[in-house]
Amino acid sequence: MKDEGHKPNRLIDEKSPYLLQHAFNPVDWYPWGDEAFKKARKEDKFIFLSIGYSTCYWCHVMEREIFEVPEIAEIMNKLFISIKVDREERPDVDRIYMQALQMMTGSGGWPMSIFMTKDLKPFWGGTYIPPESNYGRPGFVELITKLDELWRNNRDELNKSAESLYSVLTEHQASDAPTKLPGAEVLDAGYKVFESMYDDTHGGFGNAPKFPRASTFNFMFRYAARTGNEKAKEMTLQTLRKMAEGGIYDHIGGGFHRYSTDERWHVPHFEKMLYDQGQLVNSYLDAYQLTGDEFYSDNVKDVLNYISKNFTDENGGFYSAEDAESATDPDNPDIKAEGAFYIWSQSELMELLGEEAGKLFAYYYGVESSGNVLEDPHNYFPGKNVLYIAHTLEETASEFDIPIVDLKSALDESRIKVYDHREKRMNPHLDDKILVSWNGYMISAYARAYQILHDDGYLLSAERAAHFIKLNLYDAKEKILLRRFRDGEAGIEANLSDYALLVAGLIDLYEASFNSDWLEWADELNDLMIERFYDNKSKAFYDTPEDSENLIVRMRDDYDGAEPTGNSIAVMNLLKLSQILDKSELRDKADGILSYYSGILSKSPHALPQMLAAVDFSLTKPKQIIIAGKIKSDDTKMMLQTLHEFYIPNKVVIHSDVENEENYMNKNLEIVKYMKMIDGKATAYVCENYACKLPTNDLDIFVSLLDGRSKL
Structure with a gap:
């Protein structure tokens, strides 16, 4: 949040770190809500909806290039009503307009830039928009000037376009549920798709950019267990190994970055998200159970140590994210660059570690004098190195003719020195809001880590987070779960994923602790989830309650991406609770959800790997x-x-x-x-x-x- 002499706008009263980052923009921002909508109707203006999150690199770029420029802000304030939304606080709003954006353009991303009518129906959408026109694309000022002209002189066409898109959105959500339950054939089909996508050289399923999609790993391990297919297991183990060796993993401080820009898992987009850490801990725990290889359990310990140090509130909740960019110079904290906190020149490391230790470190982690970033189209990393495991311990020990035990000791000592030196740099921005859904991932991760690795501290971390949510975000009397806690305040009604992921975490916590209070709360929340989100017609859940305000469509996700859909998590909970509590009605509801999604599973099984995992459970005794x-x-x-x-x-x-x-x-x-x-x-x-x-x-x-x- 930068105060550069501007009077704060309405975002100053919000709790979201993302909204607060924009509180001193000269743009007259409104938060999502009735005040903005009423003003648009009263002044007969269209609405600009800007959706992002606090650790989004291109969101920061667009702010610097457009929203902080007084001349552009003046035009914006004159032509339309501007609304800022934190997608992490309001995934319900984000989901609707991302679906619309993808329908309009065939792609999506953040920052999301939507222009819409007074009744919230979109008519134009994009992502990052540059300030100036180039390569045949309109710049921001040119675009908004043209849209204003259309709004004033050709509004019927805009309204017609908006109504047409709205109709497609509603139709997409209104499909009736098929009646046939999916069988083992969708598991076989899903495996075949992932097998065809597999990168034999570098691991991973698909081309660059490569994302660590944990639900795929979950399904593939299950498929291997069901069928005895060794290739399914080996592809997944190799992917997890290559990720942990690559630059997508922070070898100094721990934790996974968001994704790799290249096929080698080397150069990442440097932001770190809580939901990745929680899901991937479970993937590496599975890998450890399957192999007994401490490479995987060491990674789990490293990630959880990072979360305990960097992402844990003093009262037990877990924070949301760390930014990709940070200051390059402590004396100029507003001048930031992608990855600045994480990258190194060879000379800097040699000066820090000394010649002997420096050479060992450089060989093991692939450090080169000219830098090791092979593809750098934006020239972010000239002469810099992104650490990755370039040579095995055995190769390094052979190269320097030292015992592996001495090599490990030397590398450990060097990592500590590098870590301590790195801590003197300006740390990336930490988004310290606490979200129920993402805390659900971590409760599960810590609970399962306790089960498998037997560290009492892991169970304590899981229990503290669950206690935090129950104390601060759940009204036991009114039976209301809220989504977000920050700066002493809870707010925003929970959505399907909040309920589903918290229930999933509580089931794992019960199985780890045998404290039946956690199971009782999971059962209670599951009943509330059914009451508020279940649709008797389609036999599946919606993402939002029926009485949600200011949402033009009641959405239901059909893609397990960086996070699984709420239905994919909920159906597994229903299957598990039906077994734990012997409630056949929960199995019936699970079957309804699987039937609803059977069409997608038949046509595109790889779209829903977490749902495939639930199908696997449903077909097994x-x-x-x-x-x-x-x-x-x-x-x-x-x-x-x-x-x-x-x-x-x-x-x-x-x-x-x-x-x-x-x-x-x-x-x-x-x-x-x-x-x-x-x-x-x-x-x-x-x-x-x-x-x-x-x-x-x-x-x-x-x-x-x-x-x-x-x-x-």
Whole structure:
């Protein structure tokens, strides 16, 4: 937020870091809401809707080139009403206009620039718009001047265009649900598409730019487990390895950047998003379960250490993002560049580390005197290096003729020095709002990391985040979940993804802690989600409640991208809770959702890999693994540790609490009451549809009952 002598606009009263960044623009910005809409109607003006987020590089560029320029702002203030929206706060608004933009132009992105009528129907859209016209494209001033002329002199045509697009938007959301459940054929078809997209050399599914789409990894590991297809597993493991070795991973501070601009996972777009960290931790945990290779578990520990240091509020919630750009000179904090915090010249590293350690470090991380960025069309990185693992430990040890143990020690020491030196630079902007949906990812990640890696601190982090949300963002009396917390204030009604991802995290937290309070809250939230978002006609969820205001279309996503759709997460929750609580009505609703999406799954299975994972679960007899024992006893912990050595994706884990028969699980699932410890020892019951094999407290027998699935 920069105060350059301008009077603040209405955004000064907002909580969003993105909106506050624009609070001193000379543009007369309004937040999304009735005040702006009424003014547009009263003054008979069209609306400019600008949607972005605080760590968006091109959003910053457009602000500097257009919104901070008084002469351009004066024209904007005269011609139309300008509205700013943080897409992370208002994904409901973002989703509608992104769909419209893609229909208008065939592509999308941020900043999103939409011009629309007084009744919020879009008639022109784009992304970043340069200030000056070039290459046959109109600049911003030329564009808005032409649109104003059309608004004044040819409004019927604009309205006709807006109505036509609106009709297509509504029709796209109104399709009736097919009645046929998807079968294993959609899993086979999805695998074949991903196999055809696979990059044999560098890993990943598709061409540059390459995104770490965790839902694809989730599906591919499940497909390998279902079919025994080793290639599905190996492609995914190779992709995860190449990502962790590449520049898309921060080898000094930890955490994944948003995406790679090249096919080698080398040069990233440097912003870091909470939702990537949470989802990818789960992917690397799966990889560790499947292989026992500490390369993957070390990555998990590194990412979670980064989140604990950089993204964790003192009261337990998790922040949202770190920016891609930062100041290049501490004395000029407003002069920023992409990746400035993360890149290095060879001379800088050699001076810092000394010749011997510097040469080791440079060889291992691919540092070159002329810089190692092969493709730099914007000339962002002249003479600079993006660190990546250029040579293995074995290759490096051989090159310098030193034992690997000494090499590891030297690299660790150098990384600490580089980290400490980097901390003296201006840190990238941190978006410190706390979002329920993205916290759901991290609750799941920390809970599963505790299950598999047995670090008590991970469970504590998951529980603190869940407590934070329950205390600050949930009204237990009114049964209302809010989406965003920042600067002491909760706000914005939660959407489908908030409910679904929080429920998913709470299910994982219950299975990690056996604290049935978390399961009880998950069940309560799931019921509220059904009440507010479920559509009895289509048999699927909408993304927003029926009573949402100022939304021209009630949307329903059909693509698992950087984040899975709310329906893809919700259907897995329904399948799991139906197994945990023996509620057949939840299975019926899950089947309805899968039927609704069966058409898309048949035509484009790769569009919904997280939904494919749910199809996999639905076609399996999932294991119900019930542990009767004292929560904190060593034998209960050992049984759970043994269980989590295996990759068994289609399972639920239930606790029969012998110390508290009044807990939520015991009161809501009759069969659990009869599952007791044998000979005073923690005892496992391995069941399918609650038809159970003989109970055992022998770990070897327990392992045999788990079918000997992939084990550490």
